[in-house]
Amino acid sequence: MPQTSSDSTTRISRSVAPPPVRDPDDESPAGCRALFSSAPARGGGRIPEDLLARLSRHRDAEVSVLRITALVTGISLLLHLVSSYTTRSTAASGGGGDDPVVVAAFAILVGCALLQLMACFSARAFVYRLAMAVGGGTYLLMLVVDVTLFFSRGESRLGPVHLGDYCAIPAVMVAAAIGPPLGLILAVAMTAVAAITNNHASSPVSQLLSVGHGLIVPLPFFIAFTMGLSAARRLDARISRAHREILCEIRSRELRETEARFLAHIHDTVLTLLRAVASGGIPPDKDLILSHLTPSEVPTPDTWIPVADAVRMVREVVADAAPGTRIIVTGKPAPSGVGPPGQVVTAFCGAVGEAALNSIRHARTDDRRCVISWTGRGEITGFRVQFTDGGIGFDPASVPENRAGVRVSITGRVAATPGCSVDVRSRPGSGTRVTLSWRRPADAGNREDAALPSLYRLTGMYITHSPWFALAAVTVLTGVSLVDEDCTHGLAWGIGIAALAASVFAVTSGTTERLGRRPTAVVVASVVLMIVAGALTGTMSTDAWPAGWWMYATQVSLPLLAIRCRAVVALVTTFVCAALVRVLVLVGVDVQGADTGILMFAATTITGALVPLLVRRATAGFPVAVEATRIRSAGLSRVTTRTSFLGESCGWVGDLVRAVLDDARPETDRRRDAKLLELRLRDAIRSPLLDRPRMNRAVWEARARGVRVVLLDERSESSALRGVSGGNPDPASVALTGVRSAAAGIIDAAVDGQVTVRLLPEGRTNLATVVSEVRGEVHYATFDHEGRAATRHMRSDD
Secondary structure (H helix, E strand, C coil): CCCCCCCCCCEEEEEECCCCCCCHHHHCCHHHHHHHCCCCCCCCCCCCHHHHHHHHCCCHHHHHHHHHHHHHHHHHHHHHHHHHHHHHHHCCCCCCCCCHHHHHHHHHHHHHHHHHHHHCCCCCHHHHHHHHHHHHHHHHHHHHHHHHHHHHHCCCCCHHHCHHHHCHHHHHHHHHHHCCCHHHHHHHHHHHHHHHHHHCCCCHHHHHHHHHHHHHCCHHHHHHHHHHHHHHHHHHHHHHHHHHHHHHHHHHHHHHHHHHHHHHHHHHHHHHHHHHHHHCCCCCCHHHHHCCCCHHHCCCCCCECCHHHHHHHHHHHHHHHCCCCEEEECCCCCCCCCCCEHHHHHHHHHHHHHHHHHHHHHHCCCCEEEEEEEECCCCCCEEEEEEEECCCCCCHHHCCCCCHHHHHHHHHHHHCCCCEEEEEEECCCCCEEEEEEEECCCCHHHCCCCCCCCHHHHCCHHHHCCHHHHHHHHHHHHHHHHCCCCCCCCHHHHHHHHHHHHHHHHHCCCCCCCCCHHHHHHHHHHHHHHHHHHHCCCCCCCCCCCCCHHHHHHHHHHHHHHHCCCHHHHHHHHHHHHHHHHHHHHCCCCCCCHHHHHHHCHHHHHHHHHHHHHHHHHHHCHHHHHHHHHHHHHHHHHHHHHHHHHHHHHHHHHHHHHHHCCCCCCHHHHHHHHHHHHHHHHHHHHCHHHCCHHHHHHHHHHHHCCCEEEEEECCCCCCCCCCCCCCCCCHHHHHHHHHHHHHHHHHHHCCCCEEEEEECCCCCCCCEEEEEEECCEEEEEEECCCCEEEEEEEECCC
16 A cells, blocks of 8 residues: 655545435436446345235135035035935925925035035135035025025925035035135024024924024034134135245345356356457457357256266366366266256356466466365265365465456355355465365255144134033033923933933043044943933934934034044944834834934034045145145246346346447447456446446546556445345445445546545445545545545655
8 A cells, every 4th residue: 555655745634425416327328328337136126926926826725625625515415415315205204205396406406516526626716615605505595495485385395305404514615605704604594594494493492492403513514614714714824924935035045146157157258258359369249249148048057967977077177277187086977867956067167167267377387186076876965176286376365356256256156056165275385275065955845844733723623522512512402302392301311311411521522633442432332322211211203303302412422423533433333323223113112213314314424524534635735735836936936036137137238248349330449348348347246336327437438548447345245235226225325325426526537547446344434445546646535334535635655
């Protein structure tokens, strides 16, 4: 640095940095605007709107639950319809078995059930909701007609269809189609109306018990599907947020990696060709340079290269750059198999080639060695290239920031490549060693994936399998038995009610998905005892509600047992109870038809068995669907990020090349400006925060006058300002604008000598310095973080 003269002529002045000025290039011709325009924004940008919209429509969990709902409702409705139709058509009380209205009603309901099953082939939530809306709406319309005819005429031709027997299934469809809570409210209302109509209850107490009975049976299914749908929607929202965060990280990383590859590509091709044009080595042909400015020319990370090919490529690069280098390969590379990624090999070749060229230019030795090694067999887990020379060495800390060879082509491109690291070691008199290493990243499958809640939480078992629900069920069924005029309320009745309570409280005990062996045994024994005791209470009719309360009670205990992952036990118990009733009939107990009723209720038990089975089946594929969505979104984000950045960047450099190497310009001007363009691009690479139109114009014109201009940006790598755009700028950003404006003015005023503009790293006392040296006089300006400038004018003997 120049020393202050002893005559103390140093002058210090302080001033406020000039305010940001309007870019004069706004009125410049298009060619000038292209020549001095800033490089495309780095490290910023947003996720594409179409990708954000896709994330907001993420419905994997909801579709899984809707598919379960469609399967369960479709299958169970078919079972109930088949059971009801065959039973009612053969029973004397059914009547109307040949009535075309009844046949048509059954056919329509079968079509609604099949519609749910066909919807399961879709992956869109809308299709499921539409199918359930059609199925549930059709049933609701038939129910309204049935109720209207019943209350207006005293009977309905739809009576033999017994819509109330399976009202819960269409009610679940309606609840799923509309969604909670309105869907659940409408489902409960449908069930209550159907129960009153179906059971022909006369007194208010009977009607209340009829509604309670009608709700107790389907309530576990209502809650299971409603809770599952709500949980799925919350999970979808959480997954969308997580995917959005992942994509932001992927986009940021992809921008950094793509930028590093692009800058290295520009350094190795465009800058080299521009230098050759300026020196007269090649014709000033813009097409030659433009041929390297397509996104396809920039290396991409999409390929894996066998080790043998990777070794060969590195050897060829070293041999071309530094002939005579001893190349040592540790081991025999496999000619095929999974090796390092293509972007790793490309980065290594570029970096080791630059290291070899630097050795040829500066090391002053013929002692050079390159060692290539790798780890792993079959699938390579690591790859390493080490280049050393015995030359004069250098101090890495003393390398000027305006030297892009080490900063961009060696350390920058390798460090920005996933899994790669670079180590440059040297000191004066001790040679240089450059080590490039790559290790395969850890398996991404170890990442914690989003998953649906447990079956116990997902299906609302903590509500339906609780003591409160058990108490409600026992209360309702006890009330039904009390209003049954044919029931003898004696010892058998007391034993039956006690057995009912034991079975319901046992099946709702515990918090595990699968009911334990002991409570399962209690449920089975209690149900069997309840059937025997109930049959001895004297209630005989199985058609007129509330007769046969003990038969209806099996619709509570056994489906709950099936939901608790004891489906086989529940179904076997159903058939045992039916057989037991048949035995009682044979020994003289008058309970004819109860066995058929119990078998009809097996459809509800089968429905309960389907819930955990289908939940497990559907949710087993849910993590795969989530991962597939993540991979598709991540791939799309990478492609759009890479394509957008490379397209803008290649187009920007291409515009500069066309403006400088325009065929209409004289060849001497093209060769002269080729050198200026090379320096211009180097400035854009190494000093992004100084790459502004006002600065670019001032630097270009000063260099054309013979002024040596050096731009040093030590702030861009540490500054959080990088990539900030729009909104109210950070105060430091305003200060930087003032620094650039003041520096451009100083550069404009220089007619010879050197001007050095340096942006200091984060954490320094000052923001920037501008040093102008002209014929022994030095003007040293420092800028603080408020944009205020302090200028020293010094004379030097140097």
